[in-house]
Amino acid sequence: MLSLYKNHTGQIEFPLNCSNRHFTLTCPSTYYPATYEPQDSSPKVCPEYFRWIHEDLRPWKSTGITREMLDRGKNYSTFKLVIVKGKAYVEKYRGTYQTRDVFTIWGILQLLRLYPGKVPDLELMFWCEDKPAVEKKDFELEGPKPISAPPVFHYCGSEDSLDIVFPDWTFWGWAETNIRPWEKMLESLIESNKKMKWKDRLPYAYWKGNLWSSPNRIPLRKCNVSHKHDWNARLYSLHWDDESQQGFKNSKLEDQCTHRYKIYMEGNAWSVSEKYILACDSMSLIIEPEYYDFFSRSMVPLKHYWPISINNMCSDIKFAVNWGNTHTSKAEAIGKGGSNFIQENLKMKFVYDYMFHLLSEYAKLLRFEPIVPKGALEICSETMACPMDGPIWKKFMVESMVKSPSDTLPCTMPPPNSYPQVRQEFLQKKEIIIGKVETWEDRGSWQ
Structure with a gap:
């Protein structure tokens, strides 16, 4: 069991602990609090670019997201991420360039450490290549028999695509280029x-x-x-x-x-x-x-x-x-x-807040109960960083690791009802x- 402790300011910390060889295989039973309430309950207003979350999720607003829609996204995805009760599980479908998928997953794990117990249960598909995966022309989104597009998260979007835009892997470091x-x-x-x-x-x-x-x-x-x-x-x-x-x-x-x-x-x-x-x-x-991109x-x-x-x-x-x-x-x-x-x-706190609000709004659209895939292994900071080959990869993970829960709530989202007019103007x-x-x-x- 990994014990928590408080630093000199009284803030809870949960540092990376690679001393136990079992951490490289399985996650410790308690590695951050199941729930956490920050002392400061007066969050800032989110930056204006957070409004685009509503636009990126608009294709599924009226229908919601069914499991059938999600499963069709497998053909467009690098991996599937599942979050249940604050714990993360991953199914990988194909390889990708360098370590994009690794550091993307790492970033999501840090979000779970920043806001323990606040990220809702969900299942999502993620694409890690350069260009968007889901093109509008392949789906009849309107009309008498609309064809719903699979929801797929990705680093960028375009006017011709439906990818849900998410912060890219370099926010946690691009080891192959020493950034x-x-x-x-x-x-x-x-x-x-x-x-x-x-x-x-x-x-x-x-x-x-x-x-x-x-x-x-x-x-x-x-x-x-x-x-x-x-x-x-x-x-x-x-x-x-x-x-x-x-x-x-x-x-x-x-x-x-x-x-x-x-x-x-x-x-x-x-x-x-x-x-x-x-x-x-x-x-x-x-x-x-x-x-x-998202901002x-x-x-x-x-x-x-x-x-x-x-x-x-x-x-x-x-x-x-x-x-x-x-x-x-x-x-x-x-x-x-x-x-x-x-x-x-674009402070990291806002990057995490964007991730939090995007995943929270996405989870509201799910029309099924997220479940842990059969045979899936739980992942956490220890299972990713401790066995990592190459000193620079592990160095960047340690450097970008969230060591304490946030002392403030996520920023406050702009209301969706004012979005269409604001966007057009x-x-x-x-x-x-x-x-x-x-x-x-x-x-x-x-x-």
Whole structure:
């Protein structure tokens, strides 16, 4: 049995305990409280992007989710997660790239430790690849004989898909690229921003990554400086295999906040790089995305970023940099706006709160009683971290582990009844602003 104890502030703690070899096979009988009531019962209001939870679950609002719907999701999923009485069980269906599934499951286990006894019983399917799995065109969602889509959780969504968007694995670390868990990574980026004032940074648009990872990035290559053109962009190709052999000395994200402008470009789908780019204080140039993650849908052009058309990206990048270098105070404010959005709204507490509210709202739609799969093994922090091979994998797990229950309740969700009108007004506002920028670019002037 793993005993709980209180630290010097009187807060309950349950550290990782790998001293007992049995923990690598089975979970201890008591490894965190079954229930817990925080002392502070006045939670904050959730950030605006939490409203999108209602939209992502809307396809099942009128019908609910039956077991038949859930089971059809097996063909679209990497694993199935079951939570019953605060304990987690996993069935894996197929492998995935690197350790995405491992760190996704790890993150959910930390949610259970943060809010003991508060996450409802549920069963869900999860997809861990790049692109969304469930396409709208495959299902007749309306009409006399609607075909219900299987509910599948995933890291990103699009206008053409029905995937339920969930925080990606890198919030708990991306071991294969030596990117630390988000909480520590954000601290490093904030400290890096203090080292160089915005006006002292290089007056160009910066991008670094794998230019060959996706056909979507082929047009971006043409925007790099050459003897024929200077689009005000400085692009650097990165090969992760070479970086790994060199100890990742050229890929530290906290060393990449040296330009006034940073470019965000999708890969095969959305890119996890978005949050790191936005956190840099640089004015982010976001090339018209096809996909979205859970937080980015509430960002506003010219407040949090500068929009770049995918059809004219090189000339648009040049125009944006020229505009910014002419209107330095405004450009710096946009950079700060994006960085503040990330620093204030994407704290790990809010990431966990988003997970909590999404899973809670999802569980309300289930029209069956969640059950533990026959022969399934319970998983917990000990069974995942203690036997983990490779020191960096275990290091990131320990670094991102929740050691104590939250001292506050989850933030308060915006009410769903006001959502449709707010969403429509917000999208119209974004279209107007983007249209304004496009007019400036067409004229070649911002007058």
